[in-house]
Amino acid sequence: MSNIHAGADALTIHNQDQVATVLRDLSEGDTAWIRHGETMISIKLLENVAFGHKIAITNISEGSVVRKYGEIIGRATKEIEAGMHVHVHNVEGIRGRGDKTAQEEQR
Numbered sequence: 001m002s003n004i005h006a007g008a009d010a011l012t013i014h015n016q017d018q019v020a021t022v023l024r025d026l027s028e029g030d031t032a033w034i035r036h037g038e039t040m041i042s043i044k045l046l047e048n049v050a051f052g053h054k055i056a057i058t059n060i061s062e063g064s065v066v067r068k069y070g071e072i073i074g075r076a077t078k079e080i081e082a083g084m085h086v087h088v089h090n091v092e093g094i095r096g097r098g099d100k101t102a103q104e105e106q107r
Contacts, residue, residue: 007033007040008023008033008035009023009024009033009034010022010023010026010034010055011035012034012035012037013069013070014068014069014070015037015070016067016070017036017057017067017068018060018067019054019057019086020032020036020054021052021053021054021068022049022050022051022052022053022054022055023051025048025050025051026055027045027048028047029045030044031043031044031045032044032045032083034057036057043056043057043082043083044083045083046084047083047084047085048085049085053087054087055084055085055086056080056081056082056084056086057082059082060076060079062077062078062079063075064076066080066086073094074091075091075092075094076090076091076092077091
């Protein structure tokens with residue numbers, strides 16, 4: 001696991017993660033510095049995102065799976081652009097639903 005470096009506004013846990021967890025409240029228009037593996041990437045925020053919530057670090061197509069912790073946590077219910085808030089308004093939770101998770105892993 002990577003160390004959290006000073007200056008990171010958000011972080012991912014796994015190199016397959018499509019979302020990062022923010023470490024402080026961020027506002028639309030802010031540039032967030034995200035610890036992703038051994039690198040720092042920057043993303044311009046397209047929406048306000050509260051501490052502890054998720055932001056997309058890559059574009060996610062409607063209907064595709066969303067990964068956090070290297071695991072499937074849900075399915076995008078609409079197009080999600082990098083820098084957008086990722087939450088229940090644009091992701092259907094399937095984590096803990098063995099039927100849905102198994103279907104997604106087979107795709």
